[in-house]
Amino acid sequence: MKTDYQQILEELYHVIKVKPDAGQVAPYIPELAEIDPSKFGVHLAATSGEQSGIGDHREKFSIQSIGKVLSLTLAFQQRGEVLWDRVGVEPSGNPFNSLWQLEYEKGKPRNPLINSGAIVICDMLCTLYDDPLTELLAFVRKISGNEEISCNKQVAASEKKLGFRNAALINLMKSCHNIDNEIDEVMDLYYHMCSIEMSCEELANTFLLYANHGKLVTTGEPVITSSMAKRINAIMQTCGFYDEAGEYTFKVGLPGKSGIGGGIVAIHPGSYAVAVWSPRLNAKGNSVKGMQLLETLTSKTGLSIF
């Protein structure tokens, strides 16, 4: 029998699918620029176990910055509150990719979901593990309950080759003594993390952790404490959407994270996680149809927090 969520997703999917195309596919690297811009899928996983999805919801895509939440979760689990000595929890409020703010604040990034902050998190993982990528993937596979999840080495290599601004960020932080490991090693982990590929279905089920107060829905096993989950959710709410956090908070009203691969994931604590994918991005780097779908979903279900 069809659930309500399935019905709602189907309705929204069909309405938004035929809306005029707006925005551009991320042009930075060939591998992303060549994605079919008409891809569109959405999947919702409820804490009750219910699964709903439609469109390209089972096709994998590059999760990009969404991966920052996963690496943060592993580092937070391992390091605890001391993690915040090296990265803040406040929005950056900055229109550009903010070298100056990082310079002004002496190499301590504003939060772990901007590039500089996620790089510091990767540096911590490099300190924690001999093979941090293997550990990160194992962690992601565990919380997703899916042993197939992997990264795309070609995407990682391509992004690393052209990532001059990120190289500027990490070198600045290194000069401020906020990077402990070799730059090359840290950036290698960073770009592999960004190149993880998941489908909407996989993403939604992975992020169910944050909707379930840090416990796996399948087994009840606590991966992080409920306080840690609350903290990560709060950061997603205020910092998950680049320079569009305020607008997103108004329109969607749920903690979430976007990636330039066109994916967005959002969670409703206690209820569900939802992932949507459409590669065309607005000027702020967020998926246009993804935003529309989430906005309508929360209005329709009355589940916005405001």
Add this chain to the structure above:
Amino acid sequence: MKTDYQQILEELYHVIKVKPDAGQVAPYIPELAEIDPSKFGVHLAATSGEQSGIGDHREKFSIQSIGKVLSLTLAFQQRGEVLWDRVGVEPSGNPFNSLWQLEYEKGKPRNPLINSGAIVICDMLCTLYDDPLTELLAFVRKISGNEEISCNKQVAASEKKLGFRNAALINLMKSCHNIDNEIDEVMDLYYHMCSIEMSCEELANTFLLYANHGKLVTTGEPVITSSMAKRINAIMQTCGFYDEAGEYTFKVGLPGKSGIGGGIVAIHPGSYAVAVWSPRLNAKGNSVKGMQLLETLTSKTGLSIF
């Protein structure tokens, strides 16, 4: 019969009242510096009509920046979405009172809850009305259901006399053509708005509007649309606590606004508005015991959004 809220507030009040004193009373002007730092009160008004309060919850204090939400509401009601042409909706992410950001962004403030943004809102009210202060007070009295609410002219005069940084902000915006009226007139309104005095009880009942989707609880009359209320709530969530928005969102998890008079108001959409008052402030300018009380309240009631 005592309600649950009353019981919860009483418990929290007594626990937090005896905690060691931390923080400083705002030192900027004599009128505020002389406030008894041991004042402490809290009041919760539910959309159901229930009223709960304890301590100094019926004593008036200077609401200061909390007034920015009220002037924004009046201007938004009158001007609608066109208001956002002159002021943004994103957090400022800025550690200092941010002249440079305003200069970089050519005189358009980041959001209406920082000083520069609230000044632009006052400028709009000066354009709308011959006697904007009278209109603003009438508006506040209406939504509070209390004809006695007024401002403290001595506080307004004292703050205006020493408000050099605010004078720098408005002069910069005037040079960028984002102020239409005489500087003196606009600042006069701004400082009177900041000097409005209310008790926790009055504040909570006034802010019930935002918990009730823009309608007066008493009569059901719509003051603003539910979309407008949602927008204002989202701005309170991401921008209501100066440079501590991220921390506040984590700890309290409700839209709110603080003032340097030691007041904080927060709302739970659909349920209640709560106001707390304790004059000692942390380094970011937010009431120490006020934050503690709200944090425990949302944990206790399980009403945090995360």
Add this chain to the structure above:
Amino acid sequence: MKTDYQQILEELYHVIKVKPDAGQVAPYIPELAEIDPSKFGVHLAATSGEQSGIGDHREKFSIQSIGKVLSLTLAFQQRGEVLWDRVGVEPSGNPFNSLWQLEYEKGKPRNPLINSGAIVICDMLCTLYDDPLTELLAFVRKISGNEEISCNKQVAASEKKLGFRNAALINLMKSCHNIDNEIDEVMDLYYHMCSIEMSCEELANTFLLYANHGKLVTTGEPVITSSMAKRINAIMQTCGFYDEAGEYTFKVGLPGKSGIGGGIVAIHPGSYAVAVWSPRLNAKGNSVKGMQLLETLTSKTGLSIF
């Protein structure tokens, strides 16, 4: 008998006068915007006593920022080296009227020839004298040897009325405790100083002081020490031309100061002072034909320092 300087000036004057008009008259206030843009004059006063001039060299104009050198000289004479505690001696290197730099450097202006620095100098004069404008005019009259020199009260009033950015600067400095007197009083002096009117002939003879190591050429009386004259000359060299100091140093190679009234004065230590006036300004705010004339003069006379 004609001197060499006279011959050179006449040659240059005729060549440059007929060059195509470029640039714009300063548009900020009506009094300056209405100046006949074809005005053009130049005057050179040598330490030997020789006087040479041509064109509108005896017509008065608004010296504007050139006056900053004169107020600095009086304050330096009175206060000595302690003056540099409140204002620096380095170029500002800043493309815009630099509120952010002033904010970053906590209200201490980079040098006394940018607006913020000249305002601090005026504040010092307000502390030194009961009637600082009268004292400043007496000082200027003395070093110019001309009792007729005065300011234009209408220009001063007009500039003050529209000087929002300067008002932002002084309010920011006041909030940083780098302004001791009433803002209104300081700005009053500042705008009257800018509105001083002189002809090229008067300007050149006034600035002969700096070419003569701080002594009056007429009487040999020392007004400032030779070290003070050297310091002021060095500041004119590195900071006298807004954001075009490097270009000017290359082209003209003499210490100097420009004003938005279209005047420029330059000095060759030991030899002469030269003043030129042409109201059309380039994008950096410096007189187009004035720059051309000085550039050719130093090339022709081989007197550039490089």
Add this chain to the structure above:
Amino acid sequence: MKTDYQQILEELYHVIKVKPDAGQVAPYIPELAEIDPSKFGVHLAATSGEQSGIGDHREKFSIQSIGKVLSLTLAFQQRGEVLWDRVGVEPSGNPFNSLWQLEYEKGKPRNPLINSGAIVICDMLCTLYDDPLTELLAFVRKISGNEEISCNKQVAASEKKLGFRNAALINLMKSCHNIDNEIDEVMDLYYHMCSIEMSCEELANTFLLYANHGKLVTTGEPVITSSMAKRINAIMQTCGFYDEAGEYTFKVGLPGKSGIGGGIVAIHPGSYAVAVWSPRLNAKGNSVKGMQLLETLTSKTGLSIF
């Protein structure tokens, strides 16, 4: 027979040598940190052919940033005025190593004597030549008339390994499309240029070119035009001393360039070039005794331009 310059240098040398030691040897890399801080030498080469020197004036040291003038000269000779499309001529006025200014100005450095500007110059040389280091050394040997001049590969390697801030600068410029070649290749040239070793005698004779309007004193051969020499001198005057350009211009009053190896070179157009070496640096990175000696020299000889 002793010349006057020799006598003056000897007098100054003995007076300043015994002054109390102040400042610190540059600590960035072991090779520089281990230099004997008591080293002190000075050499003056006049356009007349006269040579004067004393102390450690024939001992080689790392010229560091002084090399920026030499690479600029070669690039300017080859590329002409079009060079200024990619780097400015104005002082940077910036207290820190200015990533933010570079970001604000979209990757175009303020001038060719700050690190970012010198890196852009190296990038041009990498485009011009297959083996740019060999060409640069050949050029330096030619204008110095000394075939022995070389660089210290160990110093270059050490600085490159720890040059995180410079790596941040070039990556930022690369992301702004102001670097054409491989980052590694450009930085390799940059650090080898900085590691060139010369004695005071060699430096003074090399910089005689700029005192001689771009012609070799020995043969009269023009290496650059006199206009180019004037331009480079003007840039040394306004930008040669980091954030201390204004102070240096006042005290020394000659175009010059300092390096963190403790060397300073200054030129008096038409007369002489003088090089001084003392490894202890002030807080701005300029040699303490070097500054003292040059200041006294220009006062003594009356050769300051002011």
